[in-house]
Amino acid sequence: MRLLSILFFYTLFGDLFKDITISIIIGLGSFILGHLPITYRNIKTRKLRKFVGHSSKNGHSIIVTVPIFHPKDCLTDGSNNNRYKKQNLDNDESYFPGPENVMADNDVSASSFVITMLNPISKEIIIPQNDEKTLDIWQNHSIFCIGSPVSNMKTRLLFDQINEMNDPLKKLPIQWKEAPDDLYKVRLINTADNQEYISTKDLDYGLILKISNPFSPRDFIFVTAGIAEFGTLASSQYLKNNWEYLYKESKCKSFFCVVSVNPHHTQIINKVSFKVIDF
Incomplete structure (x- = not known):
């Protein structure tokens, strides 16, 4: 009698339980796979913090x-002139002071x-x-x-x-x-x-x-x-x-x-x- 009850119950709900079980397994797998990169990044970040200080x-x-570098210091006359040169659109060269810290x-x-x-x-x-x-x-x-x-x-x-x-x-x-x-x-x-x-x-x-x-x-x-x-x-x-x-x-x-x-x-x-x- 018990065996017949089990068979009857499985016939009615077996496919449902199977689908639920598969869904749970797929969901857990997706959750784990989705969080693995985050976990790896967190571990790597902690390791880098320890490495740096x-x-x-x-x-x-x-x-x-x-x-x-300070191009001005390289000038023999100590001026701010002629540190850089550029070529204009008409192919003429011009000179200008430009930035000091490069x-x-x-x-x-x-x-x-x-x-x-x-x-x-x-x-x-x-x-x-x-x-x-x-x-x-x-x-x-x-x-x-x-x-x-x-x-x-x-x-x-x-x-x-x-x-x-x-x-x-x-x-x-x-x-x-x-x-x-x-x-x-x-x-x-x-x-x-x-x-x-x-x-x-x-x-x-x-x-x-x-x-x-x-x-x-x-x-x-x-x-x-x-x-x-x-x-x-x-x-x-x-x-x-x-x-x-x-x-x-x-x-x-x-x-x-x-x-x-x-x-x-x-x-x-x-x-x-x-x-x-x-x-």
Whole structure:
């Protein structure tokens, strides 16, 4: 009797229950699949915040310093004239003062790579002016310096201050050295491994450096800089595209990474060396 009741009930409502079950399974599957990308983005964002530093977790601003050039300073007569020239519609050339603070095109691209990486985690990205007090900039922020101490005055001031604060035996493991016999007159020296990198017309080197920010506990200082502009572009692009790899390899500690790039093929970037450091 019970078996007949079950068969009768299944005959009447079996298809209905089957349709409901299938609908529930499809609905749950769609919900899970729909939220997987969001969950992945949230995990990736949290990882990036940890990689960049504590201030990014609190929604504080992130500092990005860039190389600024002053064409007026290059004029032998000290005037504001003849810094730029342009060709008019009638093919005549004219000269004009133009802007004083300018950036090279590859430095602009390098900055855009870093800023694009930071956009998901930063409430505001601040590019300080040259006349701002340096110590006021370094405090309570994670800092990204685009360009070496040769091209970016903020990077130079930062390196000088850090070296002055630390024990004389504990200096930054990276140096830029003027070299008159070099094509670009600058060499990158890795003092930790006693390795020297020299640019040529077919090869440039870039550095990605991450160290603790002594002016802001739990924040970090990043430097993406090349011997020439192509190395700066390559190191910034490598950081944007491979920060998860660097995060994993460094275990969120301080490190430096040297990359190489052919100035004629800037999309091909090779990692030359990587080392976790105590700094």
